[in-house]
Amino acid sequence: MEFTLSPEQELIRTTARDMCTKECPPSLVRAHMTDHSVASQPWSALKQWVSVADGSMADLCLFLEEAGAVLLPGPFFATTSLFMPLLRSISSSAGGDIAGGGSTSSDGSAQVADLLAEASAGKLTGTVALAGADSRWEVNDGPIKSFVPEAERVDLIALVSGGANSASVTLFRSEDVAIRPVGTIDPSRRLAEVDASGAAPILEPMGIGANIVDDLLARGCTALSAELMGTTRWLLDTTITYASNRRQFGKPIGSFQAIKHKLADVALLHEQAWSSVYYAAMCIDANDPARRRSAHVAKVMASHAAIRCAKEAIQIHGGVGYTWEHDLHLYLRRAFATEDILGTSDWHLDRLADDLM
Amino acid sequence: MELGWGPEEEAFRSELVAFLDREAPSEAVGRDFSAATDEEGIPEWARLWQAKLFDNGWLVPGYPAHLGGRNATPAQSLIYAEELASRGLPRSLHFPGYAIVAPSLLEFGNKRQKEMAPAALRGDTIWCVGMSEPDAGSDLASLSTRAERDGDRFVVNGQKVWTSYAMWAEKCFCYVRTNPDAPKHKGISVLIIDMDSNGIEVRPLRHITGKAEFAEVFFTDVEVPAGNLVGDLNDGWRITMGSLAHERGGLWVQSVAGLEHAIESLIAEARDLGISSDTSVRRLLAREYAEVSSLRSLGYKGFSTFARTSASPEHSFLKLASSEMTKHLAEVGMRLEGGLGTTIDTTHLGRPGRWAATLLASFAATIAGGTSEIQRNIIAERILGLPRE
Ligand SMILES: Cc1cc2nc3c(=O)[nH]c(=O)nc-3n(C[C@H](O)[C@H](O)[C@H](O)COP(=O)(O)OP(=O)(O)OC[C@H]3O[C@@H](n4cnc5c(N)ncnc54)[C@H](O)[C@@H]3O)c2cc1C
Numbered sequence: 001m002e003f004t005l006s007p008e009q010e011l012i013r014t015t016a017r018d019m020c021t022k023e024c025p026p027s028l029v030r031a032h033m034t035d036h037s038v039a040s041q042p043w044s045a046l047k048q049w050v051s052v053a054d055g056s057m058a059d060l061c062l063f064l065e066e067a068g069a070v071l072l073p074g075p076f077f078a079t080t081s082l083f084m085p086l087l088r089s090i091s092s093s094a095g096g097d098i099a100g101g102g103s104t105s106s107d108g109s110a111q112v113a114d115l116l117a118e119a120s121a122g123k124l125t126g127t128v129a130l131a132g133a134d135s136r137w138e139v140n141d142g143p144i145k146s147f148v149p150e151a152e153r154v155d156l157i158a159l160v161s162g163g164a165n166s167a168s169v170t171l172f173r174s175e176d177v178a179i180r181p182v183g184t185i186d187p188s189r190r191l192a193e194v195d196a197s198g199a200a201p202i203l204e205p206m207g208i209g210a211n212i213v214d215d216l217l218a219r220g221c222t223a224l225s226a227e228l229m230g231t232t233r234w235l236l237d238t239t240i241t242y243a244s245n246r247r248q249f250g251k252p253i254g255s256f257q258a259i260k261h262k263l264a265d266v267a268l269l270h271e272q273a274w275s276s277v278y279y280a281a282m283c284i285d286a287n288d289p290a291r292r293r294s295a296h297v298a299k300v301m302a303s304h305a306a307i308r309c310a311k312e313a314i315q316i317h318g319g320v321g322y323t324w325e326h327d328l329h330l331y332l333r334r335a336f337a338t339e340d341i342l343g344t345s346d347w348h349l350d351r352l353a354d355d356l357m
Numbered sequence: 358m359e360l361g362w363g364p365e366e367e368a369f370r371s372e373l374v375a376f377l378d379r380e381a382p383s384e385a386v387g388r389d390f391s392a393a394t395d396e397e398g399i400p401e402w403a404r405l406w407q408a409k410l411f412d413n414g415w416l417v418p419g420y421p422a423h424l425g426g427r428n429a430t431p432a433q434s435l436i437y438a439e440e441l442a443s444r445g446l447p448r449s450l451h452f453p454g455y456a457i458v459a460p461s462l463l464e465f466g467n468k469r470q471k472e473m474a475p476a477a478l479r480g481d482t483i484w485c486v487g488m489s490e491p492d493a494g495s496d497l498a499s500l501s502t503r504a505e506r507d508g509d510r511f512v513v514n515g516q517k518v519w520t521s522y523a524m525w526a527e528k529c530f531c532y533v534r535t536n537p538d539a540p541k542h543k544g545i546s547v548l549i550i551d552m553d554s555n556g557i558e559v560r561p562l563r564h565i566t567g568k569a570e571f572a573e574v575f576f577t578d579v580e581v582p583a584g585n586l587v588g589d590l591n592d593g594w595r596i597t598m599g600s601l602a603h604e605r606g607g608l609w610v611q612s613v614a615g616l617e618h619a620i621e622s623l624i625a626e627a628r629d630l631g632i633s634s635d636t637s638v639r640r641l642l643a644r645e646y647a648e649v650s651s652l653r654s655l656g657y658k659g660f661s662t663f664a665r666t667s668a669s670p671e672h673s674f675l676k677l678a679s680s681e682m683t684k685h686l687a688e689v690g691m692r693l694e695g696g697l698g699t700t701i702d703t704t705h706l707g708r709p710g711r712w713a714a715t716l717l718a719s720f721a722a723t724i725a726g727g728t729s730e731i732q733r734n735i736i737a738e739r740i741l742g743l744p745r746e
Contacts, residue, residue, distance in 0.1 A: 133705050135696025146705065147696065183702035185713045193704055248496040256746060258730040311684070314565075314720050318494050318728060319519040322721055324563030329717070332565070336716070340696040346637075347696070 003278060005062070012052065012059055016066035019045060024070040026327045032073045033187040039074035039153065046076055047122030053080035054120050057219065057281040061226035068230030071188040071334050075125040078149040081223035082216070083126030086158050087116045089212045090169060108203050115156070115171075125154040128216070129194045137343045139167045139213055143197045147341065151179050151192035159196055160213060161205075167213060168205040172196050186337030188330065215284075218295035221342050222280040225295075225302035228338055229277055232270050232306045235331050239263065239313040246318075259316055266309045273298070273305035293355050296348040303345050306335035362432060369418075369433045373440055376415060382406050387445040397568050398525060399483070403450040407480035410448055416455065416478055424459075425478045435610050435660055442614030443621075451522045454484035458530045461547075465588040465596050470549065473528075485526035485552070487517040487574060488597070494519075495731050497532075497597060498541045502576060504533035504548060506583065511535075511548060513556075513579040519725075523572035524561050526552050536591050545593035549585040556580075566717045612679040613656045616649045619686045626693055626711065638693065645689060652678055670740045677732040680722035687716035 005013065023042035031038045052063050060080060067076055091112040118124040129145035131137045139162050151157055151174060159170045178195040240263060243254030253259050280294040288294075310332040314321035321328050339345060362370075384402045410416040411425035419434045420426030429437065441448065449455050454477040462474045476482040493500040502515025513533060523529070529550040536544030552559070556579040561569040588596055623642055627633040652675065659671025690712030691698030701709045723729040737743045 131696075135705070180704065181702075182700060182704045183709075184699045185701055185710075185717070186699065247492070248494060249499075250496075256730070258733065311720075315723060315729070318724055319489060322519075322565055322724055324565055324567055329565035332717075336691070336713075337699040340699050344692075344696045346692065 003275065009059060009062055013062045013066065016049070016063045017069070019049070020066040020070045020072060024067075024072045026070075026330070029071045029073065029188050029327075029330055036073075036153070036190065042072060043074045043076065046072075046074075050076070050080055050084075050122045051120045053084050057222060057284040058278060060223060061277060061281045064223055064226040065230035065233070068227030068334075069234045071231065071330055073188045073190070075127070075150045075154050077223065077227060078127035078154060079119055079125045082128040082149065082220050083154070083156070083158055084116060084119050085219045086128055086160075086169065086212070086216050087112050087119070087126075089215060090206055090208060091116060093208070093212065108206055111203055112206070124156065125150075126156040126158060127151055127154045128220075129157050129159040129196075130213070133193075135340060135344075136347060137217060139163070139210070144193060144195045146182060146193045147191050148179075148194045149341070150190050151194050152181065152190060156202070157194060157196070159194065160208075165210075166207060167210065168207050170196070170201045170205040171203050172199055172201050176200060184337045184340070186333040188334055189337065189341075191341075214292055217342065218280070218292045219284060221295045221299040221348075222277060222284060224338060224342055225273070225277045225298040226281070228302040228306040228335065229270070229274050231331055231334050231338075232273065232302070232309045235306075235309045235313045235328070235335075236263070236266060236270055238328070239266075239309075239316050243316055253316070262312045262316065266305070266312050269301075269305040269308055273301040276301045293352065296352040296355075299343065300345045300348050300352075303335075303339040307339060310335040362436065365430075366432050366436055369429065370436050370440065373415065373437060376413065377440065377444060377446065380409060380413075381444065381446055385446050397570070399450050399480075399522075403447075404480055407449040407455070411475075411479040416448060420478075424463075424475055431660070431663070435657075438610040439614045442611050443618055445615075445618050449480055451480070451483055451525070453486045453521060453526075453530070454478070454480065454482060457486050458484040458528075461530065461596055462587070465547075467587075469584070470587060473549075482528060483522060483526045485520050485523045485529050485574075487520050487523075487529045487531035487550075489519045490516060491518050495728060498545070498594065500532055500534060500545065502531070502533050503537070504535050504546065504581070506535070509583050511581045511583060511586070513548065513550065513576045513581055515576050517574040517576075519562070519571050520574050521571045521725075523552070523559050523574050524569070528552060529574070530587075532593055532597065535593075539591065542594045544591055545597070546590050547587040547593045547596050548581050549587060550576075550579065550581050554579050554581070564718070565720060566714060610656050610660065612683070613649065613652045613675065616679055616682050616686065617653065619683075619690075620646050620649050622711070623686065623690055623693060626690065630693060630695075632693065641689065641692075645686065648682065652682070670736075673732055673736050673740065676727070677729055677736065680732075681729060683722040684716075684719045687712045687719045691716060 023045045028038055028041065049063060052059050064077065091109050115124060119126060127149050129148040129151065130139065131145060131147045132140045132142040133144065133146050135147050139160060141161055141163055145159060148157065154174055157172045157174050157177060159172060160167055162168055176199045180193045182191045182193055184191060243259050243263065244252055246253050276298045280291065280298040283291040283294045313328055314332060317326065317328060320326055382402045385406055407416065414422055414425065414427035416425030418426050418429035418437045421428055459474040459477040462470050462477065473482065477484055488497055490500050490502060502513065502517065504511040504513045529552055531548050531550045533546055533548055534544050535546040556577040558575040560573045562571050562573060563569045623645065627638055627642060632638045655671055656675060659669045659675060662671060663669040691710065694706065694710050694712065697705050698710045699713050700706065701713055703709065738745055
């Protein structure tokens, strides 16, 4: 068990941190509220880093943590953490034995491998459409998928459809399907409803096994949780700094135990969640049987830590925390809205209970 | 100890209910204290409604008729607060004037200042309350906006912040430092400042909901007639305590009844969403009901003490519990809506998530009017008698 970062991982982290803070200042996140096109600026710098998604899950998580710390808008998460893993498992299971009885022609699989290479080179963006209108990330045969991350701005949408026993993935160009934005309290992430009925796919539907969807979700949730860890860290750091500097009654408010204890509790939650996230990442990298279970834990703990930290951050900032002008609420919005993506905490707890009992 | 109300209270209730059923504007019904709307400013319907309540003796029933009341008993006033809250009905969309300034003017003002109370209550004059400053929030007594006596006037310099409604207010009930050499609680006074005086600059600030409802207010050599001093010179701290008590006094029954209204909405929503037979949902809502219901009982207990002694430590408990509960229930509501709770358009629920905007607004509850931490300190130190930190 090794939770210490290797020198290469330290480098990923510092590079990601420098690049994200440089390319995505708070002013860009605010501009993105009304003008979504501004997300292309950080993307043009970050796309050269999409290939971290070809490496270990832990490396990708380190990168995403920094993206989450600046509330990076754009296709980076959807491409690296949903689209590419799905394509990769399709292409690697083609021809071989596909559990669940799916099938992909070797022809289709070669094309998928090409797309994957393009995505990895930062030349192609994509996302996955799976959840229905109820927001549950479960394979369904409804014609309309919803809560599709960044559907409007990616090149390709991998639509997962099917029933309990057989599922398939169909690739569409985003401009060929009907897309309607779904507004949430978090303007830094764009979600959409996607209706592909009648649209021509770029490849024939490819059968996949249920385990591919489960593994996709395990990866997606772990990645999303890593993003949330960056969001949580920003909230915690910002609040510690504020509590150290803001003075009332002649002392820093951070010297009051009411404030100290809140921050200590949140720091504990952050540590717990961070460790869960990287534990899940390592399980995924090792293809360990505990990978799905640990991804549920990561998503639940990361959401809990982020939300609690956001709430305490506002409280500890007092009146200034309640203003639009302070960036805190952007992080609060991100924390709450992310809990609803890729399965709510209640949904993950239900899956976890199924697994445990 | 005795349950229920007497015939006089019930008669009062019937008359009130008839009035509300007949007169309450549709915009006001079901609009919780924290309900989100896109309107900024004080809409016309709200002004008319406040004036109508005043004219019919229903604004503050405990006051006499010329102050918008009907000499109601404390028990009747409690019934009044419950009936309004159970409909989600606000009295006014600018609380400082009727809830803080008018009672303070009536208690501490001179004859001319008392005469300003009816217009504050009716909403004809919009007031703001200037207490908080950049360096004086929880530690209000350290406020530094300076007022210097110069003949028959004061000259005011300094800055207020988070001043609700300052951009629309005609007058400010303003706490200023009149003696910088005295211990900090003993050098504060209250001035009534006309907001159109020379030297005042108001810079609106937006809430996290996006609405601009409070502001920074800058005072540069603002001249205020000496006659605008409220109460005695350097005796303003007493008024602070007074006006905070009015604020809390006005809110304590109302907020519990507001929470009950929220529980009803949660139950109705669980039914709408088809999850009311789910065991975990049932336990969740039953637990919240138990919490709120116990607060209501505590409210009645506090009310009894208050009616007899005009003071009640239950206020501090209720302010703490109901403001924390306000935040909590919004989260419970989002949870009921599952993954749809954070949506703000009509795509999925046919309406925006019902609680997302309420959640954002609810963060004010545990900050404005004294933070939860300060409430806990008050409980620990003044009620439990623990030593100060
Ligand atoms: C929506 C809204 C409307 C408002 N309207 C008005 C208005 O109309 N007029 C007006 O004058 N003000 C208004 N306020 C300001 C409000 O009264 C202050 O925000 C509040 O008193 C807290 O002060 P502060 O913001 O400076 O926070 P601070 O006092 O700086 O507090 C920061 C944090 O430190 C904690 N803290 C401070 N002291 C202690 C202590 N001794 N022990 C433990 N913890 C402590 C606080 O609880 C808080 O968590 C409004 C605020 C809001 C949010």
